[in-house]
Amino acid sequence: MGKVHSFDHPLIQHKLTYIRDEKTGTKEFRELVEEVAMLMAYEITRDLPLAETTVKTPVAEAKTKVISGKKLGLVPILRAGLGMVDGILRLIPAAKVGHIGLYRDPETLQPVEYYCKLPTDVQERDLIVIDPMLATGGSAVAAISFLKDRGVRNIKLMCLIAAPEGIAAVEKEHPDVDIFVAAIDEKLNDHGYIVPGLGDAGDRLFGTK
Ligand code: PRP
């Protein structure tokens, strides 16, 4: 079974408060989402494998370490996942970025796919699927299935806020996937929105309504 990691770092929790606040405008919301994504990326990459190497400092040779192992890929779920990409790329600039376009049908709450473009070597990469909101879990489950159908084996899921329902759905369909979140909220409302959540992540990021 995949593990659920909830980050309680004070900086993440502090910034998340202002992300949730309805008074926070688009510019600040965007900046905060990017900053929290960067802080989460720092935590998520804790288990990356290291290899020994040496460099010559101006003084002597130093035995040091560099990141080794498989290369990373980021897969934001459009649209709202885009808001987290730049923050993660600040720490992992060499990661390639694929995009999966899904929107949630407002009536059925089922994900509808409208776009996909992945790195050509996606099967050889460890992937982080990114979406600020894990609500019913339909979008994340569909995106992960889509990647597995294309031969990807090692996938992590990174979200800002998750509902218990969304976590349960991912755990059921993809028990091999670890889930990384900044907060687990109380429940979903009748429209499938996370309570208390932050509202519609895509609309708040891009200033649409
Ligand atoms: C939001 C969010 C997730 C999805 C979560 O996207 O960014 O992708 O809903 O809900 P789920 O867990 O119930 O599937 P939305 O469909 O609003 O599209 P957008 O990002 O284009 O605004």
Ligand code: URA
């Ligand atoms: N999508 C959002 O943007 N917010 C929610 O609370 C649920 C789905």
